[in-house]
Amino acid sequence: MNDQGTLTQPVLAILPRPASISYGSGNFSLTHETLIITNQETANIGKWLAGELLPGSTLQMFIDKPSSNQPAISLHLDPNDGQFGQEGYALTVAEEGIELRAATPAGIFYAAQTLKQMLPTGSTENSSWSIPAAAINDAPRFPWRGCMLDPARHFIPKAEILKYIDILALHKMNVLHLHLTDDQGWRIEIKQYPELTKVGSQRKETIIGHARNSNAYDGKPHGGFYTQDELREIVSYAAERFITVVPEIDMPGHAQAAVASYPEVGVLQEPVEVATTWGIHPYLYNPTEEVLQFLRNILDEVLAIFPSIYIHVGGDEARKDQWQASPAVQARIKELGLKDEDELQSWFLSQIGAYLESKGRRMLGWDEILEGGLPAGATVMSWRGIEGGIAAAQAHHDVVMTPQSHVYLDHYQSNDPAEPLAIGGYSPLGKTYAFETVPDVLTSDQKKHILGAQCNIWTEYIPSVEHLEYMTFPRLIALAEVVWTPEAQRDFSDFCQRLALHEPRLTEHNIRFRPVATLTQE
Numbered sequence: 001m002n003d004q005g006t007l008t009q010p011v012l013a014i015l016p017r018p019a020s021i022s023y024g025s026g027n028f029s030l031t032h033e034t035l036i037i038t039n040q041e042t043a044n045i046g047k048w049l050a051g052e053l054l055p056g057s058t059l060q061m062f063i064d065k066p067s068s069n070q071p072a073i074s075l076h077l078d079p080n081d082g083q084f085g086q087e088g089y090a091l092t093v094a095e096e097g098i099e100l101r102a103a104t105p106a107g108i109f110y111a112a113q114t115l116k117q118m119l120p121t122g123s124t125e126n127s128s129w130s131i132p133a134a135a136i137n138d139a140p141r142f143p144w145r146g147c148m149l150d151p152a153r154h155f156i157p158k159a160e161i162l163k164y165i166d167i168l169a170l171h172k173m174n175v176l177h178l179h180l181t182d183d184q185g186w187r188i189e190i191k192q193y194p195e196l197t198k199v200g201s202q203r204k205e206t207i208i209g210h211a212r213n214s215n216a217y218d219g220k221p222h223g224g225f226y227t228q229d230e231l232r233e234i235v236s237y238a239a240e241r242f243i244t245v246v247p248e249i250d251m252p253g254h255a256q257a258a259v260a261s262y263p264e265v266g267v268l269q270e271p272v273e274v275a276t277t278w279g280i281h282p283y284l285y286n287p288t289e290e291v292l293q294f295l296r297n298i299l300d301e302v303l304a305i306f307p308s309i310y311i312h313v314g315g316d317e318a319r320k321d322q323w324q325a326s327p328a329v330q331a332r333i334k335e336l337g338l339k340d341e342d343e344l345q346s347w348f349l350s351q352i353g354a355y356l357e358s359k360g361r362r363m364l365g366w367d368e369i370l371e372g373g374l375p376a377g378a379t380v381m382s383w384r385g386i387e388g389g390i391a392a393a394q395a396h397h398d399v400v401m402t403p404q405s406h407v408y409l410d411h412y413q414s415n416d417p418a419e420p421l422a423i424g425g426y427s428p429l430g431k432t433y434a435f436e437t438v439p440d441v442l443t444s445d446q447k448k449h450i451l452g453a454q455c456n457i458w459t460e461y462i463p464s465v466e467h468l469e470y471m472t473f474p475r476l477i478a479l480a481e482v483v484w485t486p487e488a489q490r491d492f493s494d495f496c497q498r499l500a501l502h503e504p505r506l507t508e509h510n511i512r513f514r515p516v517a518t519l520t521q522e
């Protein structure tokens with residue numbers, strides 16, 4: 001029976017929606033006596049689940065099966081069971097017990113997240129909660145379910161990053177991309193080059209009135225960076241939740257903070273300050289062997305922190321004025337037998353890509369890396385639209401779709417004039433939810449190159465964590481459903497109904513969000 005006392009199916013607020021659910025009869029009652037049974041490999045997930053289900057309770061945990069017939073939640077890992085894939089699972093809730101089955105710990109973890117979402121939200125004081133009998137079979141639509149955060153424009157404290165990791169995991173997202181460097185700030189400690197954070201992580205205040213849109217500036221100095229230890233903590237916290245942290249070191253453009261720290265790596269070789277205004281700045285790395293070595297040295301430290309196979313090297317918005325105006329760079333283009341600056345960028349990134357490959361990693365870049373010839377083995381993030389992704393997939397390169405039209409969460413989420421100032425664009429919840437990741441024009445072989453999608457939250461206009469969360473939620477949850485749920489199961493009104501029930505959970509996590517009721521009226 002549900003809340004209304006009828007025998008209709010309960011509306012469960014499971015987000016993203018599982019591939020299939022069938023309801024049984026009766027309920028499982030969760031009490032302080034419930035056992036959690038795991039094996040060695042799933043023991044940590046069991047511990048986590050115990051803490052999540054009944055915080056502070058005496059819920060008992062066993063490694064391997066106990067002899068008693070006490071009601072139990074069993075985590076059953078079977079690496080030889082081919083039906084689940086790398087991340088899928090089956091979850092069975094019956095009166096006598098609950099079983100989570102998967103071939104991998106990731107699958108068990110996602111089953112546990114689903115189970116958690118089958119509990120009513122609200123008080124954690126309840127000592128007896130009931131979970132409706134059901135059989136769920138579930139697996140993600142895509143292997144890349146990502147979110148990019150931009151701590152370069154406004155630094156995001158480590159505690160907030162950890163909070164995001166929890167919320168990404170709650171929605172079965174598995175990639176956190178950190179945009180660690182930009183014109184306005186360098187945010188990762190590099191031991192060989194201490195000036196990068198000493199100088200590059202700090203910027204002066206913007207002189208209000210000098211900027212194009214002075215409302216977009218708070219007139220305050222700003223700074224911050226993550227130490228390598230802090231980044232290691234972030235990486236391992238994420239790994240425990242089956243999330244890969246993908247670092248981005250942007251090149252050859254968006255390099256002003258690096259050039260401010262070490263003018264000799266710039267084209268002009270002249271001092272410049274860390275940028276204090278937004279927009280596209282002209283400072284590029286000098287395409288010399290010395291500068292490539294500087295970047296390889298930086299990448300060595302990056303690779304030692306981040307085990308991710310994918311390493312993002314930016315490649316976006318590198319306006320080529322400085323390369324065009326420099327006789328030395330023009331001579332370099334000739335010497336390398338290249339046609340123009342676009343080909344030089346492609347050559348430059350190919351050098352970096354080859355280095356990453358020699359270390360067993362893969363280069364990832366924004367769609368501008370298609371210009372001048374896509375470097376061998378590169379994976380493309382298509383942000384200016386889906387066209388770059390289409391071209392890359394047609395050239396047999398892997399693609400992550402991140403079009404600004406649908407999944408840029410720094411864009412406005414409603415028409416309400418009271419919305420905080422945003423950088424522009426209009427991407428309401430329904431539009432993000434309707435995003436179709438796989439373009440029809442691709443052949444079935446080309447479609448296999450679409451790894452998934454990602455939302456990006458640039459922070460030029462987002463100075464606080466409260467504001468960051470408000471921009472992210474609930475649109476990130478819509479994207480989570482786009483990349484997890486089979487296309488045929490996607491239904492916006494059903495999503496909104498579940499989302500309304502899910503909101504108290506976001507509140508329990510102390511997350512700021514725009515309520516769905518206000519967003520769907522538009």
Ligand code: TNX
Pocket residue numbers: 316317366383408410423458459460
């Ligand atoms: C474009 S997306 C950028 C960012 C800005 C963003 C603002 C991309 C690869 N480059 O540098 O922050 O627009 O929406």
